[in-house]
Amino acid sequence: MTNQLKLTAIALAMLVLPVFVLAQITVSGTVTDANNIPVNGASVKLRNSGIGVSTDDAGKFSLNIPGNNGIIEISSIGYKSQAVDVSAGNASALIVKLADDVGRLDEVVVTGLATSVKRRNLANAVATISSKDLSGTAPAQTFDAALNGKIPGANINANSGAPGGGISIKLRGVTSVFGNTQPLYVVDGVFINNTATPANLNFVTQSQAAGNVGNQDNASGRIADLRPEDIENIEILKGASAAAIYGSKAAAGVVLITTKRGKQGQTKVNFSQDLGFIKARKLLGVRQFTAETAANLGGSAASADPDVIAGRAALKQQFLDAQAAGKIYDYEKELYGNTGFSRNSSVSLTGGSEKTSFFFSASQKDEEGIVKYTGYRNNSIRLNIDHRLNENIKIGVTTNYINSSADRGLFNNDNSGVTMGVALSSTPNFVDLHPDANGVYPNDPFAASNPLQTRDLVVNNEGVERFITGVNLDAKLFEIGKSVTRLIARGGIDFYSLKTNAQFPSVLQFQAVNKGTSIQGFVRNQNTNYILSLVNKFTPSSNLDLTTSAGLTQENGNFDNMLDVATQVVAGQTNVDQAGALTATHFRTQFQDNGFFVQEEASIIDAITLTAGVRLDKSTNNGDQDKYYTYPKAAVSWNLTRMDFWKGDLFSNLKLRAAYGQAGNFPAYGSKFTAFPIFNVDGLPGSLVNIQRGSPDIKPERTSEFETGIDFGLLKGKLNFEMSFYNKTIQDFLLLRTVPLSTGFASQWVNAGDLRNRGIEIGMNAQPIATKNIRWTSSTNFWMNRSKVTKLTIPPVELGAFGTTLGTFNIEEGKSVTQIIGIDTTKSGAGIVTKLGDTEPKFQMNFTNEITFMKNLSFRFLLHWKYKGDNVNLSELLYDLGKTTPDYDADNNHNGVIDSRDRLSALGVTAQPFVQEAGYLRLREVALYYTVSKIPKGLNFIKGFRIGVSANNYFTKTKYKNYDPEVSNFGSGFSTNVDVMPYPASKRATVHLSVDL
């Protein structure tokens, strides 16, 4: 016992010892790039310590280090790191020249929950997106939209153009059919909830009443709340081999987001202001009627029915009257042709002392949509503080408050003719829908609703109050000889309350039955998580580095949604009690997941890296909630150019790598229960069996991924390639299978079989020109994925759209997971269902370039090419059925029958016309920035000044016939790329102004 006390005393002494060390020297100098241009914000650190500063605008730094000598490390994103031995003799006026790191080999990338490695030794192709890549060119409205086209290996698709986001991100193919297909988002160690909560617009639209019970409310995923401008860096772990240590939440990949941190030095104030406008990316045009075609709306000219004859005459007269009065309208333009104004203001403060540093930002974004009365507002305040208690203990706190509000309009599929798109599709140009002098809107005689009235009077708002806070603790517990043990604890809370507010006043054409509807939804969501880990770094010799980490994790989620639907609402009122009838629903989910992990990483002569680890996880969502599931991983990378035997200088860098890992996906909450929801009648409470049958034995899905690749650099690092191949299998994938309806159920969760994704990713980074006056960096990526259902223990399952008549998805053994099938009697026998397409693109490419002239003028652009891949386009069908398609009367195939008739006669015969190619070449971002280098005298308080212009999604080349090839009627799940009257996509142009004080 005494022995132990003694040891504890020694340990304590070691913790406080450095405080008493008095000897120290001051190191100072300048950091520049290869062209002697000062590098601002470079990190200057004493090796193996927490002591460090960053350089100022002139590239200068000054750092006090204990003792008489040491090694300082200088690093900055985009440059190769350098280590400099300093001693009292050479400590002042150091000049450090950093070389460009085109291949980003010196970038530090995470490999565990608490460990990281430099890219040059990394075994996986981890994509990283810097702050500049994310929002530095042409900023998107929301965080999720800002990722589009930037992640090699990802298939990203915007659900619609509605303000406030809503994006589906699938990393390396479909990893789940009915389970979660979206990656896990982790912001500074806090697991972020990305639920999309529908506002129950279905009550009014009845979109789930007929063909498909999937939600079509077009809610946005809550990841859209994050402000891209606060983000320093994003790392994307695309598959299980990189993400295994996140266990059963990582099957769809992990997006690790690091927000900006404070830096030691004088406090910098930045003020930035963006002003811009938003317009529809494309308008389709409208059908131009003639007296004759107007009459045809009333029935065939050949009809002898007196009603039809009278109807035709009336319509003809209506057209002629409208024409004479000049009242021929373009309702598409009236609805979608608004030019929205956008404004984004932000102020940030960065600074810190030796012990404490901080980053603060406050910002507001306010944008109007291309449909009047729609728009998006986001207010955000962030404070990130880092504090060093002493030499050994660092603590960091991140806090972010977000208030966002999105007015999203009423769009997508419906079965009651009330969404603007569906109403527009059957409204001809000669009817007058405009309100009279008293503000009274006429009924649209051609539709169930007057789209102008709907636009002006319907409210569909998502309002969010969100608070995200995280704590990071990094404590050096022991340093014994060559072994350093740290405790790294990270955790946090993501809390939000979401209010969905949908208002349908009684004067609306379609409120004749309900006489005014107010749908108010309240969500309270709380997610908490922690990761406690011990990391031991043991360096027995300079050629060997061993990092052992072990820890515990826990995640909790608590989602609580109350939804009130009031009908017969008193005129002018919105409160749900100001109504004749009220129904309420209440839905809750809760889970707790527990896990632990161990991981060992070995680095041999800084050239060979070996990693092995395992994670064990259990969840209350599993059939057996006490069972631990095991997810192993192993990886190896070998950097040949760092070996002694390596000769020649063709390759500046050559690395071979391979990695294997497993990850999981928990079943959805409630999968194991056969529930009895409430179904009342006449005031009597009733319980009616649910259509989803419970599965008491449900297990998580398991993804196993093998990834291998070769990375090499040529021309002294000016040209770098990264090539990867992956094979990802998903075992026991979760499927909501259909069951014989005669069982009383419609569906049941099962672990239904296996599927596979295989793909290739090739990246090229180059610096074709690097002179004093022109610097050009270029990056090209190519990626492709192919999927296959390799085993299915149940019959093929149709899902995700509106049945085979119109084209739908089908999970079928031996076929692509994302195939689209449909009836096609034109080719083979009657009613034969056949494959008509696939939403998977053949490949995708992006091309990013930045050219800087004379240090001041910078031109950047991002091109994104999605080659092929199909959509189910039902919007065109609805326009055809509504007889308003712009090319309704055309006969482009010269068969003597108008094209709309050709298309419509396919209905019930073949679904081929609805499955349309949706590839595109898109100029996602283009921008020109000018940095003012000489600030006029008298304005010395200004340290930097930058102006720019940018355009976002301004140019798209596509064969696709509706508003945009990026579309998803069913939101961000499995069945994206179904097009039913979405909010049309928009493009943006913005002027930027940024001042550093």
Place this chain on the structure above:
Amino acid sequence: MKKLIIINIACFFATAVLLSACKKNIGNLNSPVLESYDNPSKAQLNNLVSGTESGMRNNQAMYLDVVGMIGREMYRFSGAEPRYTSDLLGAEDAVLNNNTFYLNNPWGSRYRVIKNCNVLIKGATNSSALSAAEKKGYLGFAKTIKAHQLLTNLSMSYTNGIRLDVEDPDNIGPIVGYPESLTAIAGLLDEAKTDLTGADIVYSLSSGFDGFNTTAGLIKFNRALAARVAVYRQQWTEALTDLNESFFSLTEDFNDGVYNVFGNGLGDQLNLAFFPQNQNGEVRVAHPSYATDITPGDDRINKATLRTASASSADLSSNRDVWVYTSSLAPVPVIRNEELILIYAEAKIQSGGAGLADAVTALNKIRTEHNLLPYAGAVTQAALTDEMLRQRRFSLFFEGHRWVDMRRYNRLNQLPIDRVGDDVWEKFPLPLTEN
């Protein structure tokens, strides 16, 4: 020193394990689950009774639309749903699909109610909270409703059959053909009658069962359904026997009967078969032949009111709205006296002989009540069958009968074809999932 590390690591893990050790068992937070009916209380069984009644209304409007369209009673126009006018009417080459909403939704909703009835039957059988008579009360109700729901689905699939034994979802029984299924449904109704005889009713039913919420009332309801099944089986004598034990009356109100009722209370439903008049886009209009075929002066023309403007879609058009359910709270009949009078007439006609005179009496009751002169045609089986079907057409308009009736008498070829290439379907395919 190594020991210290181990001790510290051990402490760290011990604390962490304590933090995560609070073992959670999160049940279903949102509703009862199947297991809660293993030995249910009366209150729980009563909830199942109301849930069953409530569930009968699910997709009822869609069923009425679907059989109403195939039976050429009406058109359902929908801006966003072309398949009403293509598939259901067999436009050009379109056929009925075996995995589409118009089949799956009503079919599944009926079996969902049947499942609920089976849970109710099992729960009542196993419950330790019931007397023998109370138990019989639950069983009689559950079996009667189950029989009605099976009959509704059989009306869609006809000779493609239905599944009768669906208690164990892992082991469902075979598809049974049309006549065998009808026999089984009749048997189930008889079983239910036996259960109801001497039963105690300890549950509440909605106002749709007003006058029928007692043992005697439920037996009358049960027999009315039995009479319908009997005429479907062409068992005319049985039909007349069943009518005698039902609420059939030549003197009482035509609208006496059992209904599905609607409400705007919490968790209740509105009648989706109601659309206001003169709507656009989403409309139900009467088939033009309804107005052209009806005898002038017949008050049943009020079930198809004139529109201010014709509604057209897919080369179909009509100037009359379907106006059978005139508010969102209007009840939908499960079975009512007017149908029973017509069943009586039908059974009498088909029995022949002296019965024909009784049939004329019954038909005249219908005719005079609807402002028509008494029947003046030939008193022959053939002529009276025509007249009976005609009266059924107008009396039971948009209540889901026309298509079934014309099929029973092999007269589907007499239904009007509106567009070149349209078809009148005889039956629905079985849903894809049943194959």
